[in-house]
Amino acid sequence: METNQFFSLKRFYLLLRNDLLINYKTYLFTLIGAFIVGFVIFYMNMPKRVPANSFDNNEYMEIAAICLLGLGVFIGLSFPEMNNKIKATNYLLLPASTFEKFLVQFTLRFVGGILLFILILWIDAHLARWSILNTHKGLDATIIEEVNIRDMFKGAKLHTILPLIFAILSLGTYLFSIRLFFKKNALVKTVISFGLVLYCMFCLMVVFSHLFYPQTTGFNVELKEYELTTLPFRNVELWFYSIMYLSGLFLIPLGYFKLKEKQV
């Protein structure tokens, strides 16, 4: 295999530069929009009068979870050229390998998106707190705690945090890769397909429940939970974690091969 036909750092850089030069306005407006929306959400949810419940890391986490929807949309809008036959033609004819094209989108939308998401939320949280403390009298700094990413995960066990992170990453890889199977309104169709996948999984579990537990009635799922002796979780958790950890490994190559075989 000619490795240079698969990946070249120079071509990757040129393709990345090409994307940034063409789409810089879109990215800039997205960044500004995300920054403003994040600030408004934090500002609206932070207490402005005393007495008030303290606004701590749990509240920050809840807001971050809601803002993840925005990140999902940004990732789900990857490969924007694929929405349109003419643009897709130009994109597929760009002199770069499929892997480089895939990697550029992954770097910009997935890696860049996640890093900027964390950075924007962090800045927004600080800015909203600073704005409220400086404009609303009587509020002291202890009511609105300073956001601290490290403290958010303090006390949590690694084997409970990691699956959560991987669940978010897996959902991201689903939005990133499965959109390549659709042309117009790819994000909406991807979200609908995700709902269908979940529904099919549920139906499969209903079928299995009826097969293995004859006492199951109707559209119910019968699960027998038990502790595993070799691992620190229960059987259902192991099943859930396996899907969370492994689906990304399956979805990314799926997206790559879909792009490789794309016809317009």
Next chain:
Amino acid sequence: MIEINNLSFHYKKKSPLYSDFSVNFECGHIVGLLGKNGAGKSTLLSLMAGLISPQQGQISVNGFTPFQRKPSFLSDIYMVPEEFTFPSISIANYVKAFSPLYPMFDHEKLEKNFGEFELKASSNLNQLSHGQRKKFLIAFALSSCCRVLILDEPTNGLDIPSKSQFRKILVSSVSDDQLVVISTHQVKDIDTIIDKIVVVDSGKLVYEEETDQITQKLYFETVASLSGLENILYQESCPMGYRIMLPATTEKESSIDLELLFNAIINKSI
């Protein structure tokens, strides 16, 4: 340079467009790929560019299988599609973003082509007319210095002066190691620049000949009346009388009436 052997292709849920189709194009030619609407010209160009994959048969372009879309293949082929869109950026930014992807890109040639086409680097691509955008795309394609240039209906949307500029620039830009395939149904626009004619109809190669061979075999003329004329291969009436196609004689040679030749081929008169 482009070898197509035993190609079969059909779109999903549609009848076969090509079956057992073979054709070869060598470098140093400007090939006119002609055919009626829906004959499969654009599909053939898409197959050559690797945008679609044939169901059967082999296509080789510069030694590459197009659908593998390897970077070395893509950096040596440029396709000007019939329909196109541009990002809302200036010509200069477009060139800055795309030209480095083509290793042989000639910026001096681009400047020259811009001058010929009266294009300004500061213009925003989306504020140009369709014809101006097409001229920009043709100028960019020719400056890429790719060994294979595929032009799908390049003269569509160009005004009369631009069509003659296009012909002039194309002839002066193309070198002996390049192959240009022009697909069009506006045969008059390219009759003076092509040196090989390929006609496809209903998925079959119905005619393939170099233009100097055609002039040796056929003679084209416009006459007021058909009386006294023998051996007419094909004729069409026109305001001045008749356009006729005859077997060539050794005494005189004519330029090719491409439209008449095309109609004769389609009507199976030759």
